[in-house]
Amino acid sequence: MTVTVQHQSHVAVxxxxxxxxxxxxxxxxxxxxxxxxxxxxxxxALHAAELRKQEKACILLWQAGAPSQFETFDPKPDHDNGGxxxxxxxxxxxxxVAHKLPKTAEVMDKICLIRSMNSREGAHARASYLxxxxxxxxxxVKYPTLGSTAASHLADPDFDLPSFVRVGGTRGGADAGLLxxxxxxxxxxDATRPPxxxxxxxxxxxxxxxxxLLGRLDEEYAARGARQEVVNQGKLYDKxxxxxxxxxxxxxxxxxxxxxxxxxxxxxPFAAGCLLARRLVEAGVTFVEVTxxxxxxxxxxxxxxxxxxASIDQPYAALLRDLEGRGMLANTLVVLMGEFGRTPKINxxxxxxxxxxxxxxALAGGGVRGGxxxxxxxxxxxxxxxxxxxxxxMLRTICHSLGIDADHENMSSIGRxxxxxxxxxxxxxxxx
Amino acid sequence: MRISxxxxxxxxxxxxxxxxxxxxxARAADATSxxxxxxxxxxVDRSLDARFSTATAPPxxxxxxxxxxxxxxxxxxxKLPTSNDVLAFSLDPSTDKRHQLVDTLLxxxxxxxxxxxxxxxxxxxxxxxxxxLFTRTAVTDYLSKQFNQNTSWAxxxxxxxxxTGNVREDGSTALxxxxxxxxxDVTAEVARIFLGxxxxxxxxxxxxxxRWKREQFHQLAAFFPRVAIRPDRSGAQPTxxxxxxxxxxxxxxxxxNNNRYRGTLEHHMPDLENPSAEGxxxxxxxxxxxxxxxxxxxxADRRGxxxxxxxxxxxxxxxxxxxxxxWSELVGEGFYEPIDDMGPERECSAPEALDYLADQFAKxxxxxxxxxxxxMATAAYQRQSRSRRDFDEEPFRANxxxxxxxxxxxxxxxxxxxxxxxxxxxxxxxGGSRQARDPRTVFNxxxxxxxxxxxxxxxxxxxxxxxxxxxxxxxxxISARRQDGLxxxxxxxxxxxxxxxxxxxxxxxxxxxxxxxxxxxDYIRQVGDRTEAFEDITWSLVNSTEFIHxx
Numbered sequence: 001m002t003v004t005v006q007h008q009s010h011v012a013v014x015x016x017x018x019x020x021x022x023x024x025x026x027x028x029x030x031x032x033x034x035x036x037x038x039x040x041x042x043x044x045a046l047h048a049a050e051l052r053k054q055e056k057a058c059i060l061l062w063q064a065g066a067p068s069q070f071e072t073f074d075p076k077p078d079h080d081n082g083g084x085x086x087x088x089x090x091x092x093x094x095x096x097v098a099h100k101l102p103k104t105a106e107v108m109d110k111i112c113l114i115r116s117m118n119s120r121e122g123a124h125a126r127a128s129y130l131x132x133x134x135x136x137x138x139x140x141v142k143y144p145t146l147g148s149t150a151a152s153h154l155a156d157p158d159f160d161l162p163s164f165v166r167v168g169g170t171r172g173g174a175d176a177g178l179l180x181x182x183x184x185x186x187x188x189x190d191a192t193r194p195p196x197x198x199x200x201x202x203x204x205x206x207x208x209x210x211x212x213l214l215g216r217l218d219e220e221y222a223a224r225g226a227r228q229e230v231v232n233q234g235k236l237y238d239k240x241x242x243x244x245x246x247x248x249x250x251x252x253x254x255x256x257x258x259x260x261x262x263x264x265x266x267x268x269p270f271a272a273g274c275l276l277a278r279r280l281v282e283a284g285v286t287f288v289e290v291t292x293x294x295x296x297x298x299x300x301x302x303x304x305x306x307x308x309x310a311s312i313d314q315p316y317a318a319l320l321r322d323l324e325g326r327g328m329l330a331n332t333l334v335v336l337m338g339e340f341g342r343t344p345k346i347n348x349x350x351x352x353x354x355x356x357x358x359x360x361x362a363l364a365g366g367g368v369r370g371g372x373x374x375x376x377x378x379x380x381x382x383x384x385x386x387x388x389x390x391x392x393x394m395l396r397t398i399c400h401s402l403g404i405d406a407d408h409e410n411m412s413s414i415g416r417x418x419x420x421x422x423x424x425x426x427x428x429x430x431x432x
Numbered sequence: 433m434r435i436s437x438x439x440x441x442x443x444x445x446x447x448x449x450x451x452x453x454x455x456x457x458a459r460a461a462d463a464t465s466x467x468x469x470x471x472x473x474x475x476v477d478r479s480l481d482a483r484f485s486t487a488t489a490p491p492x493x494x495x496x497x498x499x500x501x502x503x504x505x506x507x508x509x510x511k512l513p514t515s516n517d518v519l520a521f522s523l524d525p526s527t528d529k530r531h532q533l534v535d536t537l538l539x540x541x542x543x544x545x546x547x548x549x550x551x552x553x554x555x556x557x558x559x560x561x562x563x564x565l566f567t568r569t570a571v572t573d574y575l576s577k578q579f580n581q582n583t584s585w586a587x588x589x590x591x592x593x594x595x596t597g598n599v600r601e602d603g604s605t606a607l608x609x610x611x612x613x614x615x616x617d618v619t620a621e622v623a624r625i626f627l628g629x630x631x632x633x634x635x636x637x638x639x640x641x642x643r644w645k646r647e648q649f650h651q652l653a654a655f656f657p658r659v660a661i662r663p664d665r666s667g668a669q670p671t672x673x674x675x676x677x678x679x680x681x682x683x684x685x686x687x688x689n690n691n692r693y694r695g696t697l698e699h700h701m702p703d704l705e706n707p708s709a710e711g712x713x714x715x716x717x718x719x720x721x722x723x724x725x726x727x728x729x730x731x732a733d734r735r736g737x738x739x740x741x742x743x744x745x746x747x748x749x750x751x752x753x754x755x756x757x758x759w760s761e762l763v764g765e766g767f768y769e770p771i772d773d774m775g776p777e778r779e780c781s782a783p784e785a786l787d788y789l790a791d792q793f794a795k796x797x798x799x800x801x802x803x804x805x806x807x808m809a810t811a812a813y814q815r816q817s818r819s820r821r822d823f824d825e826e827p828f829r830a831n832x833x834x835x836x837x838x839x840x841x842x843x844x845x846x847x848x849x850x851x852x853x854x855x856x857x858x859x860x861x862x863g864g865s866r867q868a869r870d871p872r873t874v875f876n877x878x879x880x881x882x883x884x885x886x887x888x889x890x891x892x893x894x895x896x897x898x899x900x901x902x903x904x905x906x907x908x909x910i911s912a913r914r915q916d917g918l919x920x921x922x923x924x925x926x927x928x929x930x931x932x933x934x935x936x937x938x939x940x941x942x943x944x945x946x947x948x949x950x951x952x953x954d955y956i957r958q959v960g961d962r963t964e965a966f967e968d969i970t971w972s973l974v975n976s977t978e979f980i981h982x983x
């Protein structure tokens with residue numbers, strides 16, 4: 001019985017997609033007709049533009065290890081717990097951030113800060129899973145990560161690049177789980193070079209010839225009774241071949257950006273990831289996750305957050321400016337967050353330990369009104385004093401921005417309906 | 433008449449096969465076990481066949497020798513048969529050669545290793561603690577030894593439920609470590625793996641359709657509260673110990689808040705209205721038999737009693753869970769699906785056959801090799817394979833193609849492409865990983881899957897397709913500019929026809945069909961360059977859907 005229900009829900013999803021794709025083709029046809037002839041390269045550009053118009057995109061900048069809110073978005077310069085971190089003014093009067101983020105301060109008008117994030121989970125892997133899925137890990141249900149959910153709801157199944165790309169490993173970040181492997185992230189370890197195994201070892205003519213032979217041999221296997229296996233494998237190979245032979249593969253190559261553009265992002269691995277994220281979203285990718293590692297500052301918090309902040313400050317600000325300059329920010333939600341916050345008290349090793357009770361996150365683009373702060377903590381940073389935002393609230397807010405129905409139910413393999421987000425409410429002020 | 437290289441080999445192998453045959457006859461087989469397996473297999477087939485009398489689609493015929501051989505090799509030892517194995521088996525005239533083959537493979541040490549990797553994945557894919565990977569090697573070694581020694585399944589299950597010790601050294605700690613010792617999560621996994629029952633649905637609320645109540649789940653969890661995991665950084669590698677806490681306040685609270693789990697003396701069912709309250713004290717009760725222990729019982733007695741009650745022949749779910757799982761792996765579909773979600777409210781597709789087989793398995797003393805021997809002797813196992821059935825078709829009218837697990841596929845590619853000597857040395861982990869990873873592990877990361885997941889829902893990924901299509905490692909294997917591998921094969925077989933047969937035997941473990949021969953010969957003609965064409969054919973074969981499935 002289980003499988004039947006699941007089967008039906010898949011059909012429903014697919015039907016939905018089919019309708020959207022038809023709308024899309026109609027609107028492209030109309031544009032093409034008006035302009036006379038449309039060249040192939042124009043079609044590609046049009047396609048991506050259409051996708052962006054109708055279907056939102058999201059870039060998740062993941063601060064793995066849990067960033068200190070005191071050294072980023074919730075400085076407490078007047079309290080001992082502040083750890084000596086100063087607060088600086090930003091582009092928006094009345095909003096201050098830590099002095100370690102001067103470039104971010106300049107683009108505060110695009111950012112909505114949330115200073116009242118909270119959860120109960122203080123273990124890295126479980127909290128990372130929670131922030132990515134809205135659920136704690138269990139052995140029986142594999143909850144889908146945010147990027148997979150976005151890909152399953154928003155991406156065009158005929159798109160020739162992967163719809164969900166992860167740059168840098170995200171430990172504990174979960175994958176497509178019950179949504180099925182077609183929504184798993186395409187993982188890149190290094191943003192500065194093309195993904196593994198996408199360079200073909202032969203001419204594209206010979207490659208196509210091989211694919212043709214493979215198709216003929218597979219057809220015989222199908223005729224011997226493995227029809228379904230061949231159909232499924234065929235889909236995958238079509239997708240993989242389409243990807244490696246796609247002219248859009250250039251989107252993975254950040255060397256194609258001008259020196260000037262690359263200079264605005266800086267040259268850390270995270271900067272390369274941010275630039276790549278912009279290129280991919282521009283090419284029509286739905287969800288890109290870029291990881292910044294090393295935020296678990298149990299030792300020498302001050303020194304290490306200085307370096308860590310320096311590594312994200314410039315690329316983050318450059319990404320927001322770049323997206324805005326290209327008219328992409330309105331439809332691209334950029335989320336900057338980690339799995340929890342860090343303790344108000346500085347420990348004996350000048351570090352800060354795990355603290356899920358109060359931490360910060362930053363939203364920008366995707367319909368979010370920048371230049372505002374939601375929620376607040378006590379003067380010592382230990383407690384939330386205003387407008388707590390729980391993890392399900394945050395995920396619901398992200399879904400709202402992307403136009404995903406957070407109450408949509410997926411079926412687990414044992415026939416239990418699982419909502420995209422269970423409970424929580426949209427932080428509506430973010431969009432006001 | 434010219435004798436081709438291929439024909440010469442056939443003659444040679446005929447002699448070889450006769451030798452093998454003679455040796456097998458001479459060897460005293462375990463006659464009683466074999467007889468009992470055949471008799472039980474026949475009874476299972478009778479029970480299943482009765483269902484086809486009114487079915488619209490009759491069962492398909494038995495698989496040919498080459499298909500059976502490849503299937504049995506992959507199922508039992510996780511590897512492809514060699515060209516010589518294929519020819520020798522095809523030429524072996526003995527009528528019981530399929531039984532003999534199964535016995536030979538069950539005696540191969542690779543049998544234990546193959547199934548150890550399977551159960552490692554069953555346990556570790558559901559880990560909620562990343563560092564449970566510390567047990568990877570230990571659990572594989574432990575299980576490999578048990579399966580090869582044919583330790584009873586009851587003993588293996590007992591070891592997992594009652595384990596203590598260093599997780600890097602004692603593999604039986606893996607299940608507890610995978611759930612970081614948390615009683616509720618360990619309980620859920622014990623019930624799922626050893627009973628095939630998903631009682632954890634009752635963890636938070638009474639299950640709407642199942643008979644198990646929330647209280648029963650927490651009574652089961654009450655067998656595990658005194659188990660904990662303790663980190664140990666004293667050695668060269670960080671590790672954990674599964675420890676027991678029978679004394680109050682033995683562990684002091686650590687100063688940093690990193691959520692390390694500590695054992696408690698008793699389990700409490702949380703109060704749903706007031707989650708921060710202590711909750712209700714739970715007495716250990718085993719929900720199947722209703723047997724109880726008093727609170728205050730020592731850990732060794734609690735877990736010992738639970739293991740005894742779970743593995744007792746009077747508990748039918750223990751045998752059924754194992755039989756259902758192994759049957760599903762071998763025949764392609766379980767009696768219950770998903771395989772680990774059985775229970776009185778679930779639908780069983782052929783209850784008489786499962787009950788009978790599970791009962792006989794219990795009577796054998798949970799003899800795992802006996803179960804393989806029995807299932808593989810059934811017609812249900814030996815039939816040709818067909819894609820997963822539609823819901824209106826009777827179950828088990830055909831075997832079902834199974835996607836190879838990561839380890840099986842890795843070994844198959846290495847054998848098919850002669851890559852054994854070219855496996856790169858342990859590649860350094862990238863992307864911030866501190867652990868050096870061997871190529872098999874890297875391969876498993878891309879190709880592995882959770883073996884408990886419904887097989888119909890396991891697809892591939894783009895990365896997998898890309899890895900076989902384009903990876904430099906595979907490309908080396910496809911190149912004909914080698915002294916060994918395809919280079920040697922083409923040199924030794926100047927006739928295209930011979931070379932094609934040899935290539936098919938090596939990669940596909942069977943000869944090509946007439947149509948395939950035609951397709952390939954046409955292709956070679958069309959390309960005009962023999963070397964290039966054979967590289968393309970090799971590429972197409974390892975990328976084929978058939979290659980990545982066991983049929």
